[in-house]
Amino acid sequence: xxxxxxxxxxxxxxxxxxxxxxxxxxxxxxxxxxxxxxxxxxxxxxxxxxxxxxxxxxxxxxxxxxxxxxxxxxxxxxxxxxxxxxxxxxxxxxxxxxxxxxxxxxxxxxxxxxxxxxxxxxxxxxxxxxxxxxxxxxxxxxxxxxxxx
DNA sequence: GCCAACGTTGGC
DNA sequence: GCCAACGTTGGC
Numbered sequence: 001x002x003x004x005x006x007x008x009x010x011x012x013x014x015x016x017x018x019x020x021x022x023x024x025x026x027x028x029x030x031x032x033x034x035x036x037x038x039x040x041x042x043x044x045x046x047x048x049x050x051x052x053x054x055x056x057x058x059x060x061x062x063x064x065x066x067x068x069x070x071x072x073x074x075x076x077x078x079x080x081x082x083x084x085x086x087x088x089x090x091x092x093x094x095x096x097x098x099x100x101x102x103x104x105x106x107x108x109x110x111x112x113x114x115x116x117x118x119x120x121x122x123x124x125x126x127x128x129x130x131x132x133x134x135x136x137x138x139x140x141x142x143x144x145x146x147x148x149x
Numbered sequence: 150g151c152c153a154a155c156g157t158t159g160g161c
Numbered sequence: 162g163c164c165a166a167c168g169t170t171g172g173c
Contacts, residue, residue: 007171030169031156053171111172129154131170151173158167 003137004037004047005059005125006099015049015061018101023066027074027096028082034134038095039069046102048137048145050125057111059145061104065097072096105149119144 006026008014018024029035045065051057071092074082087093115126124135137145 009171033156057172131155133170153170153172155170156168158165160165161163 002040002042002045003139003142004041004045004065005050005123005135005137006047006063007050007052007133009053010051010060011054014051015063015101015104018049018063018099019104021101023098023100025096026099027072027094029072029096029134030082030084030094031131031133034132035093035095037134037136038097040136041065041069041097043067046142047099048142051108052133056108058108058114059105059149060108062102063099064102066100067098069095069097109145109148113148114145117144117148 008026010017013024026038029038043066047063047065048059049061049063051060071089072082072094073096074080075084075087075092075094076089077083082094084093111126114120114123120126120141123137123141124130124132
């Protein structure tokens, strides 16, 4: 069972907000590499929920993938921030998945702690200049991050 | 708000 | 197919 990490700005969706929702649609991904990872996800996969662009960037908890990927409806909504003029219902370039809540950590694991873990050296999150918002996490990396939670 | 680093676009 | 210009990401 693959593990993942996905970034969200808590103003848009936080782990606390997800906790009170039946499910949420993870949409708005507009990067091909990240999209391809969405397409590789399977129901039941777990992911670390990362809070980005906020006062305390870091991993805030765990979520679960509930659906296989499907065409991202926001790409077709002309009033959406994520509207893509090059996508049509017949040929939507972008994908979304539905996610559910699993766990909220007592405290956010700060990015600085993640960077200090040698087991995470290959994780895109901690690589200089990387902006990837959806990425795979190896089982070893998953376990070592859990020890920080 | 700054800015380094990156991905995408489009002229040639 | 190259690459300059541009827009975006995201930590600080």
